[in-house]
Amino acid sequence: MSILINIIIVIAAVVFMEVFAILFHKHFMHGRGWTWHQSHHVHTDGYFEKNDLYAVWFSVIAAALFISGSLWWSPLWYVALGFTIYGVLYAFVHDGLVHQRWPFNWTPKGGYLYRLVLAHRLHHHVTERDGAVSFGFLWAEKPDDLKAELKGRK
Ligand SMILES: [Zn+2]
Ligand SMILES: [Zn+2]
Structure with a gap:
């Protein structure tokens, strides 16, 4: 039974992260956090960009959750596992498939x-x-809908 609960926690953490990522990307990275995220929307020299600092921060948070989970409350360890799986999926889709890094x-x-x-x-x-569409990384609306949305904004 507890294995089932742990699996549910991991899946819920992955889903939660995508919802969080959409909101965070839309309202923070394209808001006050633009000073870092801009480097990802304009061309910059070199392999790394300032935007990568977001990934660094999220890794620190996941690591802190792994440690807290092992020391104090084991469900947190599974939350951290879900966040880490999300990070791997994000890196595969965003940095790999889309940006070919x-x-x-x-x-x-x-x-x-x-x-x-x-x-x-x-x-x-x-x-x-301002004015961008499609803020998800694992969730994508239909490209035709997005194109129409972009057209409507111009
Ligand atoms: Zn963006
Ligand atoms: Zn991108």
Whole structure:
């Protein structure tokens, strides 16, 4: 039974992180946090960008949760595991599939992964803080809807 509960905690933490990421990306990174996130919307030299500091911070939070979970309250350890799985999925989709920061070239040609790539490319159509669409990383609306939304904003 407790295994089942732990699995549910992990899945809930992954889902929670995507919802949180959408809101955080939309309202903070494209708001007060733009000073870091801007580096990801304009071209910068070198492999790393200031925006990567967000990933560093989230890793620190996950690490703190792992430690708290092992020391004090074990459910937190499973929350941390869910956050970490989300981080891996985010890195695979966002840094890998969309931005090709890995040492090989592979982009999906169809299916939901392709839709994710298209949706995030549309997010990058806007290089300013305001007016962007599609803030999710694992959740993507239909590209045609996003295109229409972008058109309507111009
Ligand atoms: Zn953005
Ligand atoms: Zn991006």
